[in-house]
Amino acid sequence: MAQCLTFPGEALVLDMATGTAEVAVEICKYHPQAKVVGVDFSPEMLKMGRKKVRSRRMDSRIHLSLGDGRQLPVKDGYFDAATIAFGIRNIEEREQVLAEFHRVLKPGGQLLVMEFDIPDDLLLGTIYRLYFDVIMPPLGNLLSRTNYAYSYLADSVHGFPTANDFLKEIGRAGFTSLGIKKLTYGIAKIFRGIKSA
Numbered sequence: 001m002a003q004c005l006t007f008p009g010e011a012l013v014l015d016m017a018t019g020t021a022e023v024a025v026e027i028c029k030y031h032p033q034a035k036v037v038g039v040d041f042s043p044e045m046l047k048m049g050r051k052k053v054r055s056r057r058m059d060s061r062i063h064l065s066l067g068d069g070r071q072l073p074v075k076d077g078y079f080d081a082a083t084i085a086f087g088i089r090n091i092e093e094r095e096q097v098l099a100e101f102h103r104v105l106k107p108g109g110q111l112l113v114m115e116f117d118i119p120d121d122l123l124l125g126t127i128y129r130l131y132f133d134v135i136m137p138p139l140g141n142l143l144s145r146t147n148y149a150y151s152y153l154a155d156s157v158h159g160f161p162t163a164n165d166f167l168k169e170i171g172r173a174g175f176t177s178l179g180i181k182k183l184t185y186g187i188a189k190i191f192r193g194i195k196s197a
């Protein structure tokens, strides 16, 4: 994800639904001139994230803040770029979140969204579905000692729009130069849009 980010020189990047700040750390590694604001509405995730940021000595470049992607307490055009990894699938109000991304980005700012998907290739897709729908949920639930976490993952991926439909949603939020990059045969995808200058 971090490698796909482009911005000129110094930049302030928003990593929404940052969780334990994994993406924020990667962005700082790949872009030595960038600073990142990681936002999440879970204090527990941010606590783990802050520990990680301190241990990597990135406190001066990553600021983690409690907040909700549906309504960000920042002024219009505040960020040079924005990312969200494996977060938007869990938010029902996608349209509102995409509109917030558009509002808080500067004109020309890049949005990257990473999400799970099913491979487009028929054979790979069928094999992956077998793993994803039949093998992974009970096995994952057993290993994580829950009866919902991995069932929810499979259900939420199936409940998400198709890649092309989601890209259209990004377009409807006002982004242009739309694109999709497939990762690992399409089991994850990075969606790209630019806020028109």
Ligand SMILES: C[S@@+](CC[C@H](N)C(=O)[O-])C[C@H]1O[C@@H](n2cnc3c(N)ncnc32)[C@H](O)[C@@H]1O
Pocket (backbone or CB within 6 Å): 016, 017, 018, 019, 020, 021, 022, 023, 039, 040, 041, 042, 045, 067, 068, 069, 070, 084, 085, 086, 087, 090, 091
């Ligand atoms: C699967 S985790 C992904 C974390 C991180 N982006 C990563 O890739 O490791 C999803 C995160 O989204 C956060 N989240 C869900 N809805 C949110 C919202 N409306 N505003 C902010 N964070 C949200 C959750 O608290 C959780 O930390």
